[in-house]
Amino acid sequence: METSDAMGVPTGALDGVEPAAAAAEAKPASPKVDRNRWILSGVGATLLTVLVLVFLSSRLYVYEALAPIEPAPSAGVTPEEAAAAEKEIKDLVSKAKRAQRGVAAFTPGSVYIVIDTAQNKLYVKKGGKVLHEALCSTGSGGLLKDPNDDRQWIFETPRGNFRVIRKAEDPVWTKPDWAFVEEGKSVPDNWSERRDYDTLGEYALYLGDGYMIHGTLYQRYLGQAITHGCVRLGDEDLERVYRMTPAGSQVLIF
């Protein structure tokens, strides 16, 4: 007997669908459908793997050690070839020696200074040989900003090739603006207030642009990168370096 709901729609028709669907769900999938699903999953996974591999292969690097060149085998070389090779080698060796002499000529034969900012060490050298080695302090690399305007300073020891442009005993330091800003003081208008008679120690070797090799009140910090860019030495080392190094000497800083 057919039933109907409040809207008069025969429920039997609906009821008739549900049992059929339920029956279909309850029915176990055939082996053919299962196989198709597996095949599709397999194809999908393979495609995904291929895509990942393609992506990776475009991104991955292969590294190989860079080895010294292998000498060419000399077996089976005709006398003519050997003679030609000998001539070529002679020519190459001559050119290489000439170039090497050219490079060697850049090393000063006179006294020069090398400063290693990573290790805070100073070397006085001559012709490549170390005459004196000293612990020093180099630039901190710190950044100071002036709270009153846009000015800022980076306290690095400059790297490169410099010269001792001037030497002085009992040097007087004319303090630049940053020296006051760093201490939280106002910058004086009067230049006499900038004169400092103690900070630089007994000797100074001027490198230009306000940079110099000088003494320090902070001897306990030698070996540390704490300066404003100058190179500080202990008293004894400063005197030795001052005496050993004539004005005009090269100063190589790295």
Added chain:
Amino acid sequence: MAVRELLFAALVLGQGEATPDVATAREAERVARLELEAARSKGFYLLADAASLTLALKLGGVPLTTYKLESIELGLPLASADETVSLDELYSCASPPREPVEIVPGPPPAPSTPGKDEEKKPPVPRSVVLTCEPPLAVHLVSASKVFGLRERLRLFGDRKDERRVRLVVAEADAERLFPSFPSKPLLLFSRVPKAAPESTVEAR
């Protein structure tokens, strides 16, 4: 006379002992010529030597210091790994700028007061990547920090169709190298083999 014997004599250029073969002589001449060019530039340059596994830092031809390397490796994208690559050029490189540590203004400590360590070092990088011309990326890494996961991921995302060279610096020397690394060095590679002791004996 055996060409090899002649060749090794020239190899140890200046020592006049043994004799290199043509390939070795060509390499020695190339390196010497490029080094002279680098020295004339008056700036910093690095010479990476595959035979002695050293990285020499020089300024205008004057030797400054030498760092020990654990390896020099040439890297190529997997897709073009079969390419033959030479590192025969004088590369003009640039290293990334370092971030300075900001100083807080205040009175200085008394000179004679023993106090806490004043040194505030800018952070030392774990590695340096040089971007060079002709195109080459040079990865300098400390042996103790060879590519952690983070570094690998960064490089993975950073990949270009570039040739790479990885210089693994001995741990102790990395501490010296990275804080004072020059900002725009020239770079050249040497593959001149060391004269083997037995070869020298043969030459005698």
